Amino acid sequence: xxxxxxxxxxxxxxxxxxxxxxxxxxxSGRDTRAEEWRSVxxxxxxxxxxxxxxxxxxRVGASAGMTLADVEDRSELARWLGRAVFPAEREEIIxxxxxQHALDRVVEEVAAAAPGVQFTSVGELWRELRAGA
Numbered sequence: 503x504x505x506x507x508x509x510x511x512x513x514x515x516x517x518x519x520x521x522x523x524x525x526x527x528x529x530s531g532r533d534t535r536a537e538e539w540r541s542v543x544x545x546x547x548x549x550x551x552x553x554x555x556x557x558x559x560x561r562v563g564a565s566a567g568m569t570l571a572d573v574e575d576r577s578e579l580a581r582w583l584g585r586a587v588f589p590a591e592r593e594e595i596i597x598x599x600x601x602q603h604a605l606d607r608v609v610e611e612v613a614a615a616a617p618g619v620q621f622t623s624v625g626e627l628w629r630e631l632r633a634g635a
Contacts, residue, residue: 572632579631580624582608589622 512520526534533541568576582604587595592615599609611631621627 576628583624589620591620
């Protein structure tokens with residue numbers, strides 16, 4: 503069975519070499535070469551600074567009404583909680599956070615949630631925590 507690599511122009515080795523050439527740019531969101539002549543040539547598809555978007559201005563993953571700080575806080579909470587934790591009540595979530603050695607501020611924030619309520623996801627817990635704020 504053939505594997506579709508999504509490219510009919512190059513072979514798999516050339517695809518991997520090209521991916522390696524731009525891996526620093528993809529990870530950092532900016533040009534990572536010290537000498538300009540070593541940089542990958544820009545495409546003609548995006549004008550000017552649109553080729554190097556500012557990651558701080560990106561709102562990927564942000565729901566309507568959420569600030570970038572809210573997105574960071576929600577990500578920090580999700581970092582300590584996996585899907586296997588849910589469904590769970592506040593006390594079970596706090597126990598899991600302590601077992602994972604989560605930051606004290608994360609544990610304290612979850613402790614502010616309503617007791618006796620069963621949460622089915624990080625998103626549901628997050629909405630409960632923000633509704634009380």
